[in-house]
Amino acid sequence: MDAYTSAPAEDGRAIRFTGSWRDYLPIAATNALLIVCTLGIYRFWAAARQRRYLWSRTHVIDDSLEWTGTGKEMFIGFLIVMLVVAPFFLFFQFLFPALAARGHAVAAGGILFLFYIAMIYLGGFARFRALRYRLSRTYWHGIRGGSDNPGWRYGAEYLGRYALSVITMFIIFPWAVTRLWNSRWNAMSFGPLEFRADLDAEGIVGRWIALYLTPIALLAVGGVLAAMFGMFAAGGGPAVKESMAVLLIGIGVVVYLAIPLITLAFYAKYFRQAAARTRLGDLEFGFDASTLQWLGLFLGNLALAVVTLGFGITYWGYRNWSFMVRHMHIYGAIDVSDLTQSTTHAPREAEGFADAFDVGAI
Amino acid sequence: MVEGRLYDGLTGHPHTVAVRFDAAGIRLSQSGGWSDAVEASQLRRYDPAPDSLRVGRKDQPGWRLVLPLDCADDLQSLLGKEERYGRWIDRFGLVPALVVGGILTVSVVAIGYVAPHWIAPHVPMSWERNVGSAIVGDFGDLRCRSPEGQKALEALVERVAPGATQGPNGIKVAALDVPIFNAAALPGGYIVVFKPAITETDTDALAGVLAHEVAHVRRRHVTEALLRELGIGAFIRTFAGNVGANAEQIVSLSFTRDNEAQADGDAIAMLRRAHISPRPTAALFVKLSKEQGEGRTYSAAFLQSHPLSGARARRFAASFDPHANYQPALSRDQSDALFNICWKRPATK
Numbered sequence: 001m002d003a004y005t006s007a008p009a010e011d012g013r014a015i016r017f018t019g020s021w022r023d024y025l026p027i028a029a030t031n032a033l034l035i036v037c038t039l040g041i042y043r044f045w046a047a048a049r050q051r052r053y054l055w056s057r058t059h060v061i062d063d064s065l066e067w068t069g070t071g072k073e074m075f076i077g078f079l080i081v082m083l084v085v086a087p088f089f090l091f092f093q094f095l096f097p098a099l100a101a102r103g104h105a106v107a108a109g110g111i112l113f114l115f116y117i118a119m120i121y122l123g124g125f126a127r128f129r130a131l132r133y134r135l136s137r138t139y140w141h142g143i144r145g146g147s148d149n150p151g152w153r154y155g156a157e158y159l160g161r162y163a164l165s166v167i168t169m170f171i172i173f174p175w176a177v178t179r180l181w182n183s184r185w186n187a188m189s190f191g192p193l194e195f196r197a198d199l200d201a202e203g204i205v206g207r208w209i210a211l212y213l214t215p216i217a218l219l220a221v222g223g224v225l226a227a228m229f230g231m232f233a234a235g236g237g238p239a240v241k242e243s244m245a246v247l248l249i250g251i252g253v254v255v256y257l258a259i260p261l262i263t264l265a266f267y268a269k270y271f272r273q274a275a276a277r278t279r280l281g282d283l284e285f286g287f288d289a290s291t292l293q294w295l296g297l298f299l300g301n302l303a304l305a306v307v308t309l310g311f312g313i314t315y316w317g318y319r320n321w322s323f324m325v326r327h328m329h330i331y332g333a334i335d336v337s338d339l340t341q342s343t344t345h346a347p348r349e350a351e352g353f354a355d356a357f358d359v360g361a362i
Numbered sequence: 363m364v365e366g367r368l369y370d371g372l373t374g375h376p377h378t379v380a381v382r383f384d385a386a387g388i389r390l391s392q393s394g395g396w397s398d399a400v401e402a403s404q405l406r407r408y409d410p411a412p413d414s415l416r417v418g419r420k421d422q423p424g425w426r427l428v429l430p431l432d433c434a435d436d437l438q439s440l441l442g443k444e445e446r447y448g449r450w451i452d453r454f455g456l457v458p459a460l461v462v463g464g465i466l467t468v469s470v471v472a473i474g475y476v477a478p479h480w481i482a483p484h485v486p487m488s489w490e491r492n493v494g495s496a497i498v499g500d501f502g503d504l505r506c507r508s509p510e511g512q513k514a515l516e517a518l519v520e521r522v523a524p525g526a527t528q529g530p531n532g533i534k535v536a537a538l539d540v541p542i543f544n545a546a547a548l549p550g551g552y553i554v555v556f557k558p559a560i561t562e563t564d565t566d567a568l569a570g571v572l573a574h575e576v577a578h579v580r581r582r583h584v585t586e587a588l589l590r591e592l593g594i595g596a597f598i599r600t601f602a603g604n605v606g607a608n609a610e611q612i613v614s615l616s617f618t619r620d621n622e623a624q625a626d627g628d629a630i631a632m633l634r635r636a637h638i639s640p641r642p643t644a645a646l647f648v649k650l651s652k653e654q655g656e657g658r659t660y661s662a663a664f665l666q667s668h669p670l671s672g673a674r675a676r677r678f679a680a681s682f683d684p685h686a687n688y689q690p691a692l693s694r695d696q697s698d699a700l701f702n703i704c705w706k707r708p709a710t711k
Contacts, residue, residue: 142369
């Protein structure tokens with residue numbers, strides 16, 4: 001029986017991206033044109049075309065992935081969600097100003113609070129469903145993934161953990177996101193194989209503390225400098241004033257640069273850890289993108305959009321996907337004869353909720 | 363006869379099979395004696411990888427036959443052309459679809475934005491009144507309720523637009539104790555003025571601002587905006603995502619700018635008829651444009667989407683007639699009452 005092991009490819013990588021931006025150009029260009037010419041309705045079909053290309057150019061061990069989701073099902077999924085969510089939105093849109101205009105500030109605040117609770121719950125639910133949908137439409141060797149978990153409980157867990165994070169002023173955030181990663185992936189499977197994730201906050205807490213303390217530290221330094229500035233301003237000449245002003249501006253710049261950079265560093269580590277602590281059967285994963293590489297991706301996306309007067313945005317999906325694939329590793333062996341077809345229920349509603357709430361799947 | 367790789371959709375194990383194309387479909391066989399035939403109508407294409415072509419079966423999810431690239435012609439004669447943009451667009455061709463789609467899109471957007479302008483005057487005021495009172499109600503504690511002040515505020519509206527507050531569809535004007543310099547026309551013929559717009563400006567300038575809002579109500583601009591927002595605006599924001607929403611905002615802003623300019627024109631005419639000098643209003647705009655900086659006029663309600671304050675100031679200033687016999691908008695007593703409209707008497711026991 002042929003057992004396929006990883007590392008068959010010439011460069012020793014079990015997962016490779018084989019696409020090229022030139023191949024993708026006709027897809028990007030026609031998608032952009034069709035989206036504009038259909039008032040945006042084509043974007044569901046555009047997303048399906050994009051994924052079909054990206055999946056088919058993702059080679060895993062000895063065969064490429066396959067995307068079988070369709071634009072039509074995503075469009076219908078979106079319409080269904082809109083039918084469910086739109087009355088809720090409309091009701092809120094009228095109720096909130098009506099209460100506020102009548103001076104019922106407390107009632108209006110309560111409604112706003114409930115609205116946010118519902119939004120967070122549905123946001124978590126949407127993320128779960130999007131992941132489940134994507135796995136159910138991803139085939140490899142004729143086998144797909146999926147989940148039998150409907151995700152309602154995950155929504156509640158998501159809400160609970162975010163609420164706890166808010167209550168603790170986000171001190172427990174690293175624990176919340178890692179537990180949520182585990183809950184999400186432990187509910188997923190591919191064929192008969194279950195995903196197993198046991199990510200913990202160890203290793204990312206340091207970066208979280210850095211992110212948490214930076215604004216406080218900078219505020220303190222700024223405060224001290226401002227006090228010194230106040231003292232010197234009375235006695236010091238214009239040169240002192242100038243250098244103080246430069247220092248204060250410097251702190252402002254650091255705040256704007258340091259906080260996004262540390263956030264990026266936190267998430268870079270988070271994704272590396274998350275991949276390393278997630279398994280599928282005997283397969284293990286790895287992800288090696290550093291903070292600087294993530295920064296390169298984002299700055300590259302930005303520069304591409306600016307240089308091409310916006311057209312480059314159509315390449316963001318391509319760049320993000322190829323970035324993920326290029327930095328991902330798969331280790332271990334899989335016996336494809338044991339890889340039987342998934343028995344999970346294939347959802348029909350596509351990812352309308354994720355679309356409506358604008359969240360990603362991973 | 364070509365060699366292909368078959369996944370049966372039951373396990374991930376690949377089977378090497380010999381594939382033969384004939385008029386009805388494909389025939390598969392293996393050296394062990396196994397064979398199968400699949401009709402063309404059961405087959406569907408999947409996206410090719412760089413080195414292979416793929417077909418699946420409509421009735422068996424996961425069933426895949428991976429074929430070498432040189433089978434492309436055989437597949438095309440069996441299954442027709444590969445689907446590219448989606449079934450409808452493939453049928454018409456990309457260019458015709460783009461042309462037809464482009465024309466449809468432009469017409470839908472044009473109708474969606476222009477139609478409210480024609481429909482708005484025909485919407486019964488009573489309907490709009492219902493929507494308006496549902497939204498704004500009586501403003502609760504926010505409303506400034508000094509009776510003398512309210513009388514003066516209504517007198518000021520009557521001064522620039524005689525009869526405007528009379529009748530079942532009359533304009534309802536209210537002062538709100540909100541610390542923002544602003545005024546707005548709301549659905550249902552409501553005009554609200556926030557406290558700083560009363561206390562930090564003189565009565566003649568406030569007359570100009572109120573005349574502008576009265577013009578919005580009379581020209582049904584509010585109804586128009588509401589229709590546009592609930593129609594094409596909601597549609598574009600729903601389907602086109604963020605980029606579409608931004609584009610939608612730019613277009614709707616350019617339309618409301620026309621309305622703003624029209625309301626300014628009406629306001630100037632109203633001030634002239636009422637013998638109120640337009641200069642205080644012009645001075646107010648100069649002050650606002652200095653405070654905000656030119657080009658940063660996209661703040662809330664009254665200032666939102668209004669033509670740049672500097673240009674508006676010049677327009678109001680240009681309407682000043684040196685030979686006109688201008689009168690103050692309100693008497694001294696009325697002005698004082700208006701100034702104190704939000705002042706609450708301490709509760710007496």
